[in-house]
Amino acid sequence: MTDTLRIALAQINLHAGQIEANLAAIRRARAEGARLGADLVVTPEFSVGGYQPEDLVRRPDYVAACEAAVATLAADTADGGPGLIVGGPWRDGPHLHNAAFVLDGGRITTRRAKHELPNYGVFDEKRVFDAGPAPGPVSFRGFRLGLMICEDWWYPDVAETLAESGAEMLLSINGSPFEDGKPARRIDLAVRRVVETGLACVFCAMVGGQDEVVFDGASFVLNPDRSLAVQMPFFEESVTLTAWTRQGEILVCTPQPPAKEPDRLASIYRCLVLGLADYVRKNRFPGILLGLSGGIDSALSAAVAVDALGPARVRAVMMPSPYTGQHSLEDAAACAHLLGIRCDTVPIAPAMGAFDQVLAPLFQGRQSDTTEENIQARSRGLILMALSNKFGDMLLTTGNKSEMSVGYATLYGDMCGGYSVLKDVYKTTVFDLCRWRNANHPPHALGPTGPVMPDRVISKPPSAELKHDQTDQDSLPPYAELDAILAGLVEAERSVDDMAASGFDRATVLRVWRMLDRAEYKRRQAPPGVKITARAFGRDRRYPITNGYTELVA
Template identity: 45%
Template sequence: DIWSEDYVKNLVTEGSEVIINLSASPFTITKKMTREKMLSSYVSKYKVPIIYLNQVGGQDELVFDGASMIFSHTDAKTLKFKSFETDTREIEIIKNKKIELIFSEMPEKEYEDLEDVYNALVLGTKDYVNKNGFNGIIIGSSGGIDSALTATIAYDALGSSRVNTVMMPFDFTAEMSIEDAQELADNLSIPHSVISIKEIYKAFSDVLKPSFKDKEIDKTEENLQSRCRGVTLMALSNKLGYLVLTTGNKSEAAVGYSTLYGDTAGGFSVLKDVSKTLVYKLSKYRNLKTPVIPIRIIERPPSAELAPDQKDSDSLPDYSILDPIIEMYVEKDMSPKEIISKGYEEEEVRRILRLIDFNEYKRRQVPIGIKISDRNFGKDRRYPITNGWKP
């Protein structure tokens, strides 16, 4: 394993003159720079050339980013391959008294976090859909930023003919949401339909009315709207052979701001490991190429639109507060005391951490999705649902 320096040291000690490493190293935001720094230090320390060849492609939640590299030990030259696509280069290995690598350096492209994350999401989506034989995908398009970014990534991955969006309005759906969902579809030239859930909701409500007798209206009715949409999307999926892409993000998954069997119903989650803050950054980044996501979607306050005048901020702290706390607790294993010491309100921190711990049961039941961080929800972070421990 090239990540262990002992591996390199032993090979050099045994007389290796060139190290060729065939790797299957999955992408995370920080890994490309970490790899390069590590391999460069080996070359400098052990005076041996390294040819690092990394796999390219998506497999379930993992995306292998390629980004192969060749390091010369004689002249400090480095050859970097393309990321997120196959790439072929020629090198010549000459052995006289010493091994020498001959190759032409390519102009080095400046490393961009957002570009790499976006490309990872596109490749992961493309390969999951294609390698598993789906005809295309279908997305519930709410007129919000999460579904807009998901649809745009799917378009970049699969093309316009294989991406389908559905707006499913109800009484609390703003007219601007309907307009923005249509504008997004027009900008992407993708098929778009509008299916009202009013009759579906009424049918469910009528059937449940006797059981709900004397009960106050509460979150049940809000969640029922979301589940009507989930049923609609899954029916279309079954009939048309399309994969449903869910549109939830990491921030929502962390605190349980979602409805089981509603907006979590689907087969693949593109934004599962993407915080809400990063969703906005990626949307703005993509619009720099071509402005396909309507600006109103990016600028308006996020809302689930399950109740009159509802906004995410009614239930959650501002994402500029929420997302750093999630990152510190989930990805960096920081304790409540350590997080509070960063200047956050103790009551707010403890409420968020309780939500993260409590909603493990929801996260166990959502689709797999693309990993981009050092620790995602899933294989990277395994906590029991049934436990009495509190941080």
């Protein structure tokens, strides 16, 4: 019996429902593993079908196609090369499981069903899958591997069962989305599993964007002494060979130099770039269109778009009104120049005049108010959607999480679009990201290496410019205060009284809470966007639109 095992960890970019493309990606990973001398190639959770499949798994034809792909991959392993671990659906009588398959010698040697099904945040696997029993180790070429599927790894029971059943290591295949601060939490969790079991822990993760979630890769190995033996790249596809030696009744991994972990702002920015790039690529849009106002949100959105797709695939439109300042025209033009993108100008004054004329008989005797301001935003939305329809580019909205939290956005106006790259980014983080990007060039970014926006875009007071001398702070608390309150109300679900007790002005907190509640109907109609926090609007946070509770919090 050999005492050495070589495992290639394949963190690959998968595509939900695109089974043939996933099959090809797995085959490429196996070929690379064979070139590196691997005995086994491990792919992420649900690698054959693409994660998250959601209700695709309710379709018998989809499940059958995944099963056929697993059988095809199993047949591939008859060539004497490395074995495979892949993920996909498994029909077991009346039950449907999220499963892992061990493929070797031309056949499926073992199946394991996911035991712990996540049912929180972006996950609702209990709707579509049945939980499997607590698993025992799987045998592979004389080794006993403690195979787990993502959520199984987050709780101690499965790991302890595997250790008690004779596993020589823990091997977890994952579909774990990125969140701000999550890489450190994963390491902390792995340390717990190692301490509890005395076994090395492998975390093999996918990379890439799928709708609103982004998988950051960052696969790693912790040895039984809790040392970090392997750290794979962040936000990049990679196939990495790990070498294992049996020491007594456990396996130990040979350490190798780790990939560098990006800092917080770099991680968030790379998440935005990858999420947007994959959304455009996987949905086969030719490029991106966005409104460029001369403000900070559209400047950052444009920078992310160019870094994701390159300047040739990004088109901007400046749509000045009579309230647009000269500095905004200059700053928008400077942003476009720095990014190397086309920027057209379409004045909206004629559209505003046309709406004024059409509506004058109905509005007679009434003063101008936010109605006319919203007409400006909706005129811009109409122009942008017309250009998107005519040329096929996806319209990118540019609003941030602070605005969407309190409804500081116009339905069918600046909320028009197919995707929102800043949807889960608070305004204070927008400022931080702009400063960071002006000073840094992310790995593999397709945009310029120097600054991407003028300093004035970052330093001037934010304004929607829908009336003379308007600033955001005319309607909202200062963003530093607003974002701190929102973080408590949204991410932490703290009460108004609790926030007031911690030092915030109670009247301001109550005002923000009421704006947050009233804006739910707008958020339900907002486009999808990149998730970076633990409580992104949408599936992470589900509040009723018709909600009388806010009126009780006085």
